[in-house]
Amino acid sequence: MSVRRARRRSALRSASAAWLVVALSLTGCGGQSALTPHSGPARDIDKLWWWMLAAAAIGFFGAIAMLAVAWWRRRKEGLPWLGEREETTNSLVIVFGIAVPVVVLVSLFVVANLVVAKSTEAPAAGTTQLSINVVGRQWFWEVRYPGSPAVTANEIHIPVRTRVNVIATTDDVIHSFWVPELNRKIDMINGRTNRVLLYADKPGVYRGQCAELCGLQHAHMAFQVIAEPAARFRRWLANMAAPARAPQGAAAQQGEQVFMTQQCASCHTIRGTAADGRIGPDLTHVADRRTLAALTIPNTRPELISWIRDPQRIKPGNKMPALGLSNAQINAVADYLAGLR
Amino acid sequence: MAASATPQAQQHVERLERIWAERTGLLGWLTTTDHKRIGLLYFFTTLALLAAAGTEALLMRTQLIGPNKDVLGPHAYNELMTMHGVTMIFFVIIPMTTGAFGNYLLPLMIGARDMAFPRMNALSFWLFLASGLFIYTGLATGSAPDAGWFDYVPLASSTFSPGRGIDFYALGLIFNTVASTATAVNFIVTIFKLRAPGMSLNRMPLFCYAFLAVSFALIFALPALTVALIFLELDRRLGFHFYDPSAGGDVLLWQHLFWIFGHPEVYIIILPSFGIATSIIPTFTRRKMVAFPLVALAELLVAFIGFGVWAHHMFAVGLPTVATIYFAAASMIVVIPSAIQLFAWIMTILTGTPSFKTPLLWIVGFIVTFLVGGLSGIMFAAIPFDQQVTDTYFVVAHFHYIIAGGALFPIMAGIFYWFPKVTGRMYHERAGQWSFWLTFIGTNVTFFPMHIVGLIGMPRRQYTYPSGLGWNGYNLVETLGSYLLAVGLLVAVVNLVVSLRKGARVGNDPWGGDTLEWATTSPPPPYNYAVIPKVSSAYAMWDREDREEDARRLARGERTLQQGHETPASTVLDADWDEILDMPADSPWPITLAAATAGIFAMLLLGHYVTAAVFGAIALLVLVAWHGQEPQEA
Amino acid sequence: MSDVTRSVHATTPAAAARVASQRRALPNGWWGAALLVATEATLFACLIASYFYLYSYTTKWPPPGVERPSVALPLVLAAVLVATCVPMLLAVRAARAGRVGATAGWVALALAVQAGYLAVQIVELKDDLDSFSPRTGGAYASAYYTLLIAHHAHVLLGILMSAWLLTRLASGLTNYRVVATRVIALYWYFVAAVGVAVTLTLVSPSL
Ligand code: HEA
Ligand code: HEA
Numbered sequence A: 001m002s003v004r005r006a007r008r009r010s011a012l013r014s015a016s017a018a019w020l021v022v023a024l025s026l027t028g029c030g031g032q033s034a035l036t037p038h039s040g041p042a043r044d045i046d047k048l049w050w051w052m053l054a055a056a057a058i059g060f061f062g063a064i065a066m067l068a069v070a071w072w073r074r075r076k077e078g079l080p081w082l083g084e085r086e087e088t089t090n091s092l093v094i095v096f097g098i099a100v101p102v103v104v105l106v107s108l109f110v111v112a113n114l115v116v117a118k119s120t121e122a123p124a125a126g127t128t129q130l131s132i133n134v135v136g137r138q139w140f141w142e143v144r145y146p147g148s149p150a151v152t153a154n155e156i157h158i159p160v161r162t163r164v165n166v167i168a169t170t171d172d173v174i175h176s177f178w179v180p181e182l183n184r185k186i187d188m189i190n191g192r193t194n195r196v197l198l199y200a201d202k203p204g205v206y207r208g209q210c211a212e213l214c215g216l217q218h219a220h221m222a223f224q225v226i227a228e229p230a231a232r233f234r235r236w237l238a239n240m241a242a243p244a245r246a247p248q249g250a251a252a253q254q255g256e257q258v259f260m261t262q263q264c265a266s267c268h269t270i271r272g273t274a275a276d277g278r279i280g281p282d283l284t285h286v287a288d289r290r291t292l293a294a295l296t297i298p299n300t301r302p303e304l305i306s307w308i309r310d311p312q313r314i315k316p317g318n319k320m321p322a323l324g325l326s327n328a329q330i331n332a333v334a335d336y337l338a339g340l341r
Numbered sequence B: 001m002a003a004s005a006t007p008q009a010q011q012h013v014e015r016l017e018r019i020w021a022e023r024t025g026l027l028g029w030l031t032t033t034d035h036k037r038i039g040l041l042y043f044f045t046t047l048a049l050l051a052a053a054g055t056e057a058l059l060m061r062t063q064l065i066g067p068n069k070d071v072l073g074p075h076a077y078n079e080l081m082t083m084h085g086v087t088m089i090f091f092v093i094i095p096m097t098t099g100a101f102g103n104y105l106l107p108l109m110i111g112a113r114d115m116a117f118p119r120m121n122a123l124s125f126w127l128f129l130a131s132g133l134f135i136y137t138g139l140a141t142g143s144a145p146d147a148g149w150f151d152y153v154p155l156a157s158s159t160f161s162p163g164r165g166i167d168f169y170a171l172g173l174i175f176n177t178v179a180s181t182a183t184a185v186n187f188i189v190t191i192f193k194l195r196a197p198g199m200s201l202n203r204m205p206l207f208c209y210a211f212l213a214v215s216f217a218l219i220f221a222l223p224a225l226t227v228a229l230i231f232l233e234l235d236r237r238l239g240f241h242f243y244d245p246s247a248g249g250d251v252l253l254w255q256h257l258f259w260i261f262g263h264p265e266v267y268i269i270i271l272p273s274f275g276i277a278t279s280i281i282p283t284f285t286r287r288k289m290v291a292f293p294l295v296a297l298a299e300l301l302v303a304f305i306g307f308g309v310w311a312h313h314m315f316a317v318g319l320p321t322v323a324t325i326y327f328a329a330a331s332m333i334v335v336i337p338s339a340i341q342l343f344a345w346i347m348t349i350l351t352g353t354p355s356f357k358t359p360l361l362w363i364v365g366f367i368v369t370f371l372v373g374g375l376s377g378i379m380f381a382a383i384p385f386d387q388q389v390t391d392t393y394f395v396v397a398h399f400h401y402i403i404a405g406g407a408l409f410p411i412m413a414g415i416f417y418w419f420p421k422v423t424g425r426m427y428h429e430r431a432g433q434w435s436f437w438l439t440f441i442g443t444n445v446t447f448f449p450m451h452i453v454g455l456i457g458m459p460r461r462q463y464t465y466p467s468g469l470g471w472n473g474y475n476l477v478e479t480l481g482s483y484l485l486a487v488g489l490l491v492a493v494v495n496l497v498v499s500l501r502k503g504a505r506v507g508n509d510p511w512g513g514d515t516l517e518w519a520t521t522s523p524p525p526p527y528n529y530a531v532i533p534k535v536s537s538a539y540a541m542w543d544r545e546d547r548e549e550d551a552r553r554l555a556r557g558e559r560t561l562q563q564g565h566e567t568p569a570s571t572v573l574d575a576d577w578d579e580i581l582d583m584p585a586d587s588p589w590p591i592t593l594a595a596a597t598a599g600i601f602a603m604l605l606l607g608h609y610v611t612a613a614v615f616g617a618i619a620l621l622v623l624v625a626w627h628g629q630e631p632q633e634a
Numbered sequence C: 001m002s003d004v005t006r007s008v009h010a011t012t013p014a015a016a017a018r019v020a021s022q023r024r025a026l027p028n029g030w031w032g033a034a035l036l037v038a039t040e041a042t043l044f045a046c047l048i049a050s051y052f053y054l055y056s057y058t059t060k061w062p063p064p065g066v067e068r069p070s071v072a073l074p075l076v077l078a079a080v081l082v083a084t085c086v087p088m089l090l091a092v093r094a095a096r097a098g099r100v101g102a103t104a105g106w107v108a109l110a111l112a113v114q115a116g117y118l119a120v121q122i123v124e125l126k127d128d129l130d131s132f133s134p135r136t137g138g139a140y141a142s143a144y145y146t147l148l149i150a151h152h153a154h155v156l157l158g159i160l161m162s163a164w165l166l167t168r169l170a171s172g173l174t175n176y177r178v179v180a181t182r183v184i185a186l187y188w189y190f191v192a193a194v195g196v197a198v199t200l201t202l203v204s205p206s207l
């Protein structure tokens, strides 16, 4: 492939990709179905499933057919065609109960556990260009890019068609990292470091969700993987790595004041300011995110305001309390946060 | 006894009636050691608990009827979900099968007059009841466990689950474990030693093989759970560090121990149902089970291999590849004994002349749902697929097919099948078939869509879910299905309750059954058999000459053992008559000991360790009193 | 049926001995005890497996600040415990032969040694607790104390059962008491075997 052609292709791709990203972000948060795979590993699993379903269907309808025959011949003894000999019946049990299953199971074992398992395996050390640390927290995802100060939450940007090594750990209880359209899931276990491969065929938004019961808000612990062209990804990462923008305008400046003096700063970090709390998500570029509180609500001004007013109403049991700020204070904070792109 | 026509026979029967006369009224029930009464106590207790666990399920389903519903909050949902799982597994299916069916039927099937240790049998029941009340006290006082039925640490640690909920779970299950262990020991000794003379092991009904396998599985599986729970309580209460990685502990230790117990447990759940199926199928197809020795072997093998597959519940935790491959292979091997049994049932129905009465209908329904559940189960042995669908509704679909269909249907079949034996009356056949079809359709409508919704990405254990992911319609259907399923079960219950009063009276053997229990009256007398039955095959009731011989012996007063609560003990393999035992009659000690034990657990829960020790001392004293009388049951 | 015995009638030593010798299968009580022992043995197997599981994931076992377990004394004590199986075995023989006095004597001898064993162990346990506690000694101390105390509890239970048996034997021998002697002896063999396994496990970091 010539360089020019390749470049033209990739330009075309990024154009269509940009369109896709827009389209997907309009429809919401991307899909989460294991049956619409968007990567090699996920496709292999999907294929495995359809083959297994076909085999299971044959087995199932075979057995049902036998029961149907049994009903049909309920007044006759013995087998159709094969007669009444006990040995024939016994050997049928052995054929269907031992011989056939052994053949089926050996093939399943080889295909699934030796072949497909290879493709869904965690990447061997040092074979990927990019590693991302994802830390499960009750009930959001902390995302870090090693080698960069970038920290974000509930949104994992990856370059498209690139093998990414996700290093999955937990800060509190066991969670499970799962993006069905891209790959299998991996648990985040205390005291252990697990890894999983992420790869996306095409740009887009892929929904992920915590799959291990982790307490009250396990149901609202989702995230998005946003696969985008490499250049776009690099721009995004550079922005994430930068410290927060200074507040523009009086309202926002007042909002910063509120944020620093009320308890917000003791739980949240905003890089480049005095806020360095570690309990909640990093808010340095919160305005850049599409959703709030691990995909519980869209990141719009009214939603942001109602979140700050009473997070417990929106996500009961989550670790952020309602702080009882006045409307004016809340509006100011919202102005401030809206500027953190 | 039908055969007690002659005056001499009548005289022997009357004498036995006198010797075995039971105390009536409430006190009689509280002190009984009659395995049939204990079986009934188990039955009604587990039925009530089934209603509780079913109600919890219906509440969960109602919350999930549509996206973002607010019927239950996250806390209530997690509590109900945990209680549903725990109750169904530990307090419904196992005590229903072993406690109710095993207790009532096993001694009858082997021609014995009681269990090997009648007082320990009563103790098992009272301990079980107390443990059930214990854990439901948690729910009633607002501290139910909420970390799921497998209760993973560190979510269940004192850091992330302060409060008493998890303590109710841990102590309640240790408590429950004691009861189950006692039951299992009792079954094994009963099967080994109390078989009617002549019933050598190869003439024992398949039902008894299933219970033998279950009992052994319980004995070797429960300790792993007990150890896991003891560690948990030590960590929570006394600051030990078993599950604390920051001090050298390990959270996966819990998972290993839990599933070393947990997987054998699922076969413990299903095996009695296999046993029920192998009792019902011959009766309604008028032929002996196909491949009898193979089926007996398969029943034992399922229980055995089940101990080697536990980590297939942990494929996503990041175990080394060699380990996952081994456990996947083992999970495949365990399919073979199940497949043998499945095809043995189908072939028996196929080659026999089945009459599809209610019990057989439930069994056929069971075969179908077990098949579906088994086929999805084996898909999990494909590691990458499991890692994709584990912890989604696909798993929920698998185990409800194999439990709600696979284990519960045979229980329903058994209830209808043995109803005339236990009550002396027949249920209403049409209504029985209706309840089957409603439940069968309801079960499929509830649980089939869960496969799909799991595949399209819905994780389990969520109290709610967002719109827009394609899950709404499936969930709606599931919820409606669960209502239908509940109606079906309710029809069955109403049928049985009404038939208790209005059902037509039946004789000893309304079905032409194949095993010994049909030889005695319906309901059976306290001493089960006036004559210790003669046995020369596994289908004792179909050996007409033997039953006629029994009648002649009764008239002669032979083998009637009427010097006390007597029953024969025989040798383990060949069942040669070895000695005559004298079983204890009713006793106040089992319930007293259970109460003292409940005191121990309650005090442990409240953290009054000294008072707990006092209750421990009381329990020891009760034990001494218990052993003050010397019956010859040993 | 003529050779079938009614064990209920065996209320004298001679009758009890006759029942014991005529019985072809093992008595029900023995089977019950054997199964209880099987489940208890599984419990200890799980405890020991957990110990080594944690051991295998830890580099410092025992953790810094905790002494390695001593080897000699625990091994000697385990040997003593095993040795008490001999009088228990002789007690069973005597009981099956209908010799009340000998039965009681052997049980009493075993009981005395076992009580001494437990006393020494409890002193040792107290020493250990003074030097490190389950709270401070990390997972090592958790596993160590749990295993040790679980075993001591079984020894204590055995002692209580033997003491109860002695009170019963004081009023003669019956079939029931012969079986009880066999059951309690079986339990002691189990406690001794587990004692060896537990001791070897606990001293393993020093080997
Ligand atoms: C009654 C209980 C019961 C039974 C009998 C089974 C039977 C089986 N189960 Fe299931 N299982 C559960 C109850 C049960 N299970 C529960 C409760 C859970 C979830 C726990 C939780 O997470 O909460 C679970 C979860 C579970 C998992 C973990 C899933 C996960 O969480 O990721 C796995 C993985 O391997 C599994 C496998 C199997 C297999 C291989 C069988 C086999 O024994 C099935 C064998 C039967 C057949 C296969 C059908 C008949 C055979 C044929 C028709 C022959 C032809 C077939 C072939 C050639 C394939 N089960
Ligand atoms: C024995 C096992 C068993 C059985 C039979 C059932 C039966 C049912 N289960 Fe259960 N279920 C589990 C074991 C079982 N379940 C387990 C282990 C879990 C996992 C929990 C966890 O994740 O921790 C689970 C989880 C589970 C979930 C998933 C929760 C989640 O992940 O968020 C759901 C959701 O739909 C569900 C639904 C149902 C339904 C509708 C039934 C129905 O079949 C119930 C029907 C029964 C009734 C409706 C009762 C009717 C009774 C009567 C009419 C008798 C009346 C008697 C008197 C009046 C005395 N179950």
Ligand code: CUA
Binding pocket: A136, A139, A174, A175, A176, A210, A211, A212, A213, A214, A215, A217, A218, A219, A221
């Ligand atoms: Cu995090 Cu579920």
Ligand SMILES: [Cu+2]
Binding pocket: B262, B263, B266, B309, B310, B312, B313
């Ligand atoms: Cu399993």
